[in-house]
Amino acid sequence: MPGGTDQTLRPFLWRTERLYPDTEIVSRTADGIKRYDYTDYGKRVAQPANALEDADITSDARVGTFCWNHARHFETYFSIPSSGRQLHTINPLLPDEHIQYIVENAVDELLFVDPSLLGKLESSHDADAFSSVEQFVVMGDAVPETTLNAVDYESFIEGHATEYDWPSLSEEKSAGLCYTSGTTGKPKGVEYTQKMLWTHTMATLTPQGLGIDDSDVVMPVVPMFHVNAWGMPFSATAAGAKHVYPGPSPTPEDIAQLIEEERVTITAGVPTVWLGLLEYMEDNTVDLSSLEEIVIGGSAAPKSVIKKFDDLGVDVLHAWGMTEMSPIGSVARLKPEMEDWSPDRQHEKQGKQGLMVPGVEFRVIDENGEEVPWNGDDFGELWVRGPWITTEYFERPEANEEDFEDGWLKTGDVVSVDSDGYITIVDRTKDVIKSGGEWISSVELENALMAHTGVAEATVIGVPHDRWQERPVAFVVPTDNTDEESITEELLELLGEDYPKWWLPDEILFIDEVPKTATGKFSKKDLREEYNDSSLVEGKAPEESARESE
Amino acid sequence: MPGGTDQTLRPFLWRTERLYPDTEIVSRTADGIKRYDYTDYGKRVAQPANALEDADITSDARVGTFCWNHARHFETYFSIPSSGRQLHTINPLLPDEHIQYIVENAVDELLFVDPSLLGKLESSHDADAFSSVEQFVVMGDAVPETTLNAVDYESFIEGHATEYDWPSLSEEKSAGLCYTSGTTGKPKGVEYTQKMLWTHTMATLTPQGLGIDDSDVVMPVVPMFHVNAWGMPFSATAAGAKHVYPGPSPTPEDIAQLIEEERVTITAGVPTVWLGLLEYMEDNTVDLSSLEEIVIGGSAAPKSVIKKFDDLGVDVLHAWGMTEMSPIGSVARLKPEMEDWSPDRQHEKQGKQGLMVPGVEFRVIDENGEEVPWNGDDFGELWVRGPWITTEYFERPEANEEDFEDGWLKTGDVVSVDSDGYITIVDRTKDVIKSGGEWISSVELENALMAHTGVAEATVIGVPHDRWQERPVAFVVPTDNTDEESITEELLELLGEDYPKWWLPDEILFIDEVPKTATGKFSKKDLREEYNDSSLVEGKAPEESARESE
Secondary structure: OOOOOOOOOHHHHHHHHHHOOOOEEEEEEOOEEEEEEHHHHHHHHHHHHHHHHHOOOOOOOEEEEEOOOOHHHHHHHHHHHHOOOEEEEOOOOOOHHHHHHHHHHHOOOEEEEOHHHHHHHHHHOOOOOOOOOOEEEEOOOOOOOOOOOEEEHHHHHOOOOOOOOOOOOOOOOEEEEEEEOOOOOOOEEEEEEHHHHHHHHHHHHOOOOOOOOOOOEEEEOOOOOOHHHHOHHHHHHHHOOEEEEOOOOOOHHHHHHHHHHHOOOEEEEOHHHHHHHHHHHHHOOOOOOOOOEEEEOOOOOOHHHHHHHHHOOOEEEEEEEOHHHOOEEEEOOOOHHHOOOOHHHHHHHHOOOEEEOOOOEEEEEOOOOOEOOOOOOOEEEEEEEOOOOOOOOOOOHHHHHHHEEOOEEEEEEEEEEOOOOOEEEEEEOOOEEEEOOEEEEHHHHHHHHHOOOOEEEEEEEEEEEOOOEEEEEEEEEEOOOOOHHHHHHHHHHHHHHHOOHHHOOOEEEEOOOOOEOOOOOEOHHHHHHHOOOHHHOOOOOOOOOOOOOO | OOOOOOOOOHHHHHHHHHHOOOOEEEEEEOOEEEEEEHHHHHHHHHHHHHHHHHOOOOOOOEEEEEOOOOHHHHHHHHHHHHOOOEEEEOOOOOOHHHHHHHHHHHOOOEEEEOHHHHHHHHHHOOOOOOOOOOEEEEOOOOOOOOOOOEEEHHHHHOOOOOOOOOOOOOOOOEEEEEEEOOOOOOOEEEEEEHHHHHHHHHHHHOOOOOOOOOOOEEEEOOOOOOHHHHOHHHHHHHHOOEEEEOOOOOOHHHHHHHHHHHOOOEEEEOHHHHHHHHHHHHHOOOOOOOOOEEEEOOOOOOHHHHHHHHHOOOEEEEEEEOHHHOOEEEEOOOOHHHOOOOHHHHHHHHOOOEEEOOOOEEEEEOOOOOEOOOOOOOEEEEEEEOOOOOOOOOOOHHHHHHHEEOOEEEEEEEEEEOOOOOEEEEEEOOOEEEEOOEEEEHHHHHHHHHOOOOEEEEEEEEEEEOOOEEEEEEEEEEOOOOOHHHHHHHHHHHHHHHOOHHHOOOEEEEOOOOOEOOOOOEOHHHHHHHOOOHHHOOOOOOOOOOOOOO
């Protein structure tokens, strides 16, 4: 059999460590800005790899991280997968019960955890769920008071060799793991093989992906637990670019300062982040002269944001993807012939989910199982396939049957495609609400509401919100003799026991009946159309974002 | 096992056919410029795929091409591999005997051949060697008089469906085949799997590869039988770029005209081509305003060429690769901090073989098997590995033993690496001469010379040549009583029987003894140092290039 060597992450690190030894990795921390170069990084990746071995962590163990965006977290991005283990990034914004389930399901042997997230981890701590975890490593140089069996990161790696003979791994080896919240049931794990990470990295480097080069300064604001910060730490390494990590809970001011001082050229995050920056810039002067591109994903990029940044000389790259897609599928770059269009017409295109990057194939399937024409009107479910798109969930055969067919991933997004090939999401087949780039399961909230004796039927939908893109609103059909005023309080308390504050509906409305489809199912489409009005939730969302609230 | 769908060429064609239906493919032909768009291309790729099936060509057959750079040849780049077959591009500049061997060794079932190359194919024709070939298809709409069983391309595809249900192929399937002339013995075949072509394509798209985008107009002057024109037809397709094919034997005027009229942005070829263009520009005004990059490979790019194009506002990208590497390994792009350097210092760097692209690993091994330091002085043999670098030759186990070790390809190039990581070729461990980007085997010539009774010893080296980069010079130790004057004619006649005119040494020098190494081998290094002087062959090379002479 001819064929080259396996596709793994190793060459990316090897190359940049050797060709760009002085390129910096910058990290905002509680103690100010920290920086070191790729030579140091190479050593600081070797040390934890040696430490994991010495700690008797299995050679192909899953190792969890429970961290914000910083250099130590980035060190785990290579030390774990390149030593043959599996990097399992855990979303600390999830309900406790989900975190328990995820750690239990993944059987993580060790967890790296941020000092600021220790409390959340303790509250999620459940002896059964965490029984596989032999060691907690706190991302700092000291361990705060904790009930967990923890050591600090610097002590964990100290004294270990700064070289590691990175093995030749099979490209089919599992290298990453990320859970995605579904509509029903438990979160589903998506494994990333070495090959998936390799192919995704190469695709993002291309000019039709993110086009990252060695002259770039890359700052992922999107959390590193969100599908590896959309793969940017790997892409920036492969390109030999400078990395900037904004640390825990960066404010708009922090983000502005990092862009200015580190001369960031490309950054990425959910719309809420950029709305925040624009708001901050209303009262403050920020030098964006270094900034070339903002990648916006996770939720639809508002056209106003695209326009405002365009006026400031910054291109917004609206990207679409999924946890199942490693995650990038499409990027709304303009085609060459559109360069002469009016700004308005350009922003219209840039607001779409965009063009699939080279390597991905898609089709749009209507209710009759037929492909829809690319006319911008007809719509159907988007199916995708490609080398970095998974073809199964981790140990969830029943979910596989639902979401995959003949190698295609059925995305659950309902889209139209215009005659230029740009995709637009028009609806979701799945009941999820996206608040500030984070998923809220409407079905979970509904089940919790209907568990109350005063509730006959309940349904939860997302309504548009200026800052968070969507916020949940509950529609409740009370049983007879229920007092609407008192039950509202009770219901919110009930939900608050199991779910974080940012999951709670901003409004509970009482109705006589939930609209039904012909087959008797809740028809959320009707409710969504009727309540497609941001005034319903205006000023009612929690002030703190999901991120800041933790 | 998690993991995405296989890495094949199919999505590249699918995407561009759908997203860039109006983008053009332009071809210079004997009847002038022909052009069509990707919609047409998609149909014209489906038709031959259907025709191959109807002609009962085995579903995984090897199918040869014996063609220059034009749209019909480009059609075979997808119709053959995407239908599951193997695209075998044959170099028509090789000695007849090599061509016979190659077709016999590959067992090609069908050969696509240019009208202008029919004569060469007929002269190479040997009933045994070509016995596997069931059909010759002439790349035109009529068949010139020929002894071969031939049909013209348009008749071959006419009436066949313009759609084809491209199968889901394994990424391990052989998709391409190209032979490389070695130092001794027969040419060696290098197979390209679907995955190798996919990974090479993605690597060339990255900004540190060739950085091809949908706004580019790509013109490969490098022949399509040279490692798939360095992969550019695949890269341009994946990017949705416009293609320009310069047809058979383009003159500098043809090249200039195509750049001007088609607004070429990126082109590629061996140094001789660009020397020719610069020479032409001494007496003619050429508008190079569209041109951004010239990729120079095959032989070292002279610094004067880099400087002259830089003065004209065109970046020369010096690239290095091998048939075994699909072929691109390194590209001499400047690092960001070098942008401020003086032009002279920049050209120095750009004249090196450059930086390995993301995905490739290398090491430089000295005589003691140790890695040499990156100091620009120490040198050793360059070893490389990566997903698009082969790990074996086609059916040549004895050659495998020599050229591969632990997944590394031993390139035979002796290099130093400077402290910035730029590679410079300082010598070859293998005895080959590169004339105008084509290989001449010195060992074959030596053996042929020594077959003459008047020759005691003979050795052939390449000496520098302004236009062809290297030209062969023979050193002959005559036997006693040999008349040097008469034997010179005899030897050239002898070589002329088996080898093309451009292989013949420009000079035969008589010496008393061939310098030997300590172990008694011919020491060409000494001769190369002594005769490192282009005046030796100045004005003596055949006027026509290898390409033009055919």
